[in-house]
Amino acid sequence: MNRPPMTKKGAERLRTELERLKTQERPRIIAAIAEARAHGDLKENAEYHAAREMQGFVEGRINELEAALSNAEVIDVSRLSAGKRIVFGAIVELADEDSGDELSYQIVGDLEADIKQRLISVSSPFARALIGKSEGESFEFQAPNGTRNYEITGVRYEE
Incomplete structure (x- = not known):
């Protein structure tokens, strides 16, 4: 299971x-x-x-x-040793390359996800787009309101 x-x-x-x-x-x-x-x-x-x-x-x-x-x-996310690579539990700092906005999300389990607290589900399309990438990378994401371009400015693991 x-x-x-x-x-x-x-x-x-x-x-x-x-x-x-x-x-x-x-x-x-x-x-x-x-x-x-x-x-x-x-x-x-x-x-x-x-x-x-x-x-x-x-x-x-x-x-x-x-x-x-x-x-x-x-x-226990604080014990993960993924470095600057994004895996489950990562707190990801992003810069929206189009608007200049800075965003921060933590990738969490489905039941604990709460967008108001910036907790996104590991199974969400946005989290799936982030997983495996590293700090310093840029990527394109196909959002419902159009294509967005982001730069990953920080990755950390803390509980």
Whole structure:
């Protein structure tokens, strides 16, 4: 079985979310269901149906997190010795050769990806375009809004 990679930091973040869901959200929803049940007729009880829907969502997320954490290969990125070559876990500094903008992304596992935090999935087209390249290289990337040209200005590994 192929185990999906996950950074140590990402695994810790998911464990924290899992713990919060189990110790705070689950009991809160159970209490909301009990309170809504006390109001009587469940067929027309919006609070009950909303709480049950939320319970389904939370239980689904708990299952997803437990499965991901048990199947993942957790990698301590700070121990990788890829040098200036880009592999999983790399924090990549880029210069957009067209606009001059400077960007920074870390290549992480699928479940821990979050573009707002500049964490891109190892399976994304952009990460796949970066992997194997080295600091100092330039490359062309076919983005949805057209071709972009980037220079890799830095590669580092830290947790």
